[in-house]
Amino acid sequence: MSSKQEIFNALKSVAIEPQPMPCFDIAPRIDDLVGQFEANLTTVAGTLHRDGGLANLQATIDKHIAQGMQVISMVDGIKGNREVTATAHELRDIDYAVIPGDVGVAENGAIWVNNKNLGHRVTPFICENLLLVIEAKSIVANMHQAANLITLAPGEFGTYIAGPSKTADIEQALVVGAHGACSLNVYLT
C-alpha cells in the first residue's frame, strides 16, 4: 500500500464531528483607507510618498543613478539603468528595484505583487532597496477583500510585502534589513 493510501485509510477514523465551513462576514473598516494604510506601513517600517506620483519617483531614481546606483524598473514609464538579467543570480548587485503593486491592504500596510511584474521572482527580495508603486484606488480595507482581488494564476508566484525585511532574533532588538530589501518606499499614484 502506498503511504498516501495508508494516510487516507487512517483519516477514515478522524474523531472530529463533520463541521460546516463558517461564513466570513467581517465588516471592513472603510474610513480613510489611505490613512490606515500609511499608519500600518509606518508600523512595519515602510514609508509612503503620497504626493508627486511617478514624476517624483523618477526624479528620485535619477538621483540614485547619478550616484552610480544600479536601478531596475518593472514599472511602465519609470526608467532605470538595468535590464532584466539572463539569470536571477545576476541581480545580486541591484541597489534599487521599482515594482508595481496590484493591491494594497489598509489594515496591515501589505502590498500584493505578482510574478508577471517581477522579471525574476527574486527581484523584490534580492535588491538592496525596494520601491513599490500602488494606485490609491487599489487600496482595500482588509485581507478578506484583498483575497478576492489578488491574481495568482496556475503556475504563478505572488507575495504580500509589508515593509522592508527585518529580524529581532538577537535579543529581540529590531533590525531592519535581514535577508531581503533593507528599505521600502511606496509611491502612491
Added chain:
Amino acid sequence: MSTSTSNVHAHKAEIFCRDESRVDWHSKALWALREKRDRAAGSIPEWEQLRQIGSEMKLHTLSHLADYLEKFEQNCIKNNISVHWAKDGAEHNRIVHEILAKHQVKKIVKSKSMLTEECHMNPYLEERGIEVIDTDLGERIIQLAKMPPSHIVVPAIHMKKEEVGDLFHEKLGTDAGASDPLYLTRAARRHLREQFLSADAAMTGVNMAIADKGAVVVCTNEGNADMGANLPKLQLHSMGIDKVVPDLDSAAVLLRTLARNATGQPITTYSSFYRGPQDGGEMHVIIVDNGRTDMLKDKILAESLKCIRCGGCLNTCPVYRRSGGYSYNYTIPGPIGIAVGAQHDDTNSIAWACTLCGSCSYVCPTKVPLDKIIHHHRRLKAEAGKLPYGKSNYMPLVGKFMASETALNCSMAIARTALRMLPGSLLKPFSGAWGKYRELPVAPNSSFEAWFKKNRG
C-alpha cells in the same frame, strides 16, 4: 530504560533556573512579546470573531481532511508541482534525499520549518554529504552553536547578544567582543547572501497549503524563504497534513492573526504564495503524517492540529517563560509542545509542566484548547500507569480527579482557584522546579471558557 532523571522537565528546568537573572531576562523578553500581541489583537475589533472563524474553519478542514488533501494534490499536479506523501519522519527524509541526490545537490538553504526539526532532517542529510544551511537568523545562530531551537518563532531567544557576538567572531570572523545586534545582523546578511547565491536547492516549511489553488504559503519577516526558493532551480516545501486550508479566504483569516499573535506585527513582512515553480525550475511538496492521523483519532488531541505555530502560547506561559525551551524533552516546547509531544515523552513529565492557568488557550488564534489537552494527557498517562518521577506521592489523589470525564473542567477551575487562594508556600512544592525560585503566576480571574459562557448570551 531511557527515562533518565536528566530529561525530566523539573530537572532540566532546575538547571535553567539556577541563573536567576537569566530566567528573569528570558521571562521579560517573552512577556514583551505577549504585550505586543495584546496591543495588536486589541487594535482589531473583530479579533474574537477571527479566532472563532479560524477555529471553525480549521475544524471544518480537519473533519474533511482527506477531501481537501486530495483536492490539494490534484491542483498541485495541474500546476506542475510534484507531491510526495510520507507516513513518518524517516520516509520524509528519504524522499527529500532522493530528490536532492537526483539533482546532485551539495548545498541546500532552508528556512524555518518545525516539521524538518521534528523529522531530524538536517543530520540525516548531513550524514549523506549534503550541507544544510539554516537561513533564518535565529536558526542560523543556533545551528552554528550546535543547539536545537528553544522557541518555535524566536529560536535563539535564550541567547544573549554577547554570546551571539562570541559565536559570530569564531564562526563568521566578526570583531572580537562586538555584540551590537545591527552589526551582527549585517554580518549574517553578508554571510547568508553567499549561501543563497551558491545553493543548489532550497527548502521551506509551509504555513498554509491552499487546496483549491494547489499553492503553498510561506511567511517570513527576514525574506530568507523567498531568497532561497527563488534562486536555485529546485525548491522543496515540507508540510504536515494539518497545514491544508480550503481556499484563499481561509488563508486570509489566518494571515490576519498569525503575526499579530506571534510578535504583534499586523502581518509578516512577506507572505508568499507559490503556485508552481519558476521558469525552468522544479517544485516539490512533501506531505507528512508522522503521528498526526493518530492524534486525529482522539477527539481532544485532534484539536491540537488547529495550531498555526504562532508561538503565542509559549510567550504567555508562566512555566515556559521560567523554565526555557530545552526543558520539554521535545522539539516543540511550551503548551503546544506538551499538546503534540506528551505522547512521545518517555520521561512522562512534560504533561505536568503546566499550571492549567489557561492563559495559552485564551491567546490562541485558532482556539486550541491547550489546557484541556494537557489535562487530557495527564489522564492518559495516569491510565497507562505512567506517572512522572517525583509526582507519584500525590498522584493517587489527583488521579481520582482525572479518572472522571465530568471532573475535567471542574478540576481545572480548582487549579486556578488554588493558585489564587492558597499561600504560595503550600503550593510551591507542587509546582516543580520552575516555581522554586519564583513567585507563582497570577491566576487569571476566569478562564476564557468561563468568560465565554458568561458573556456570550
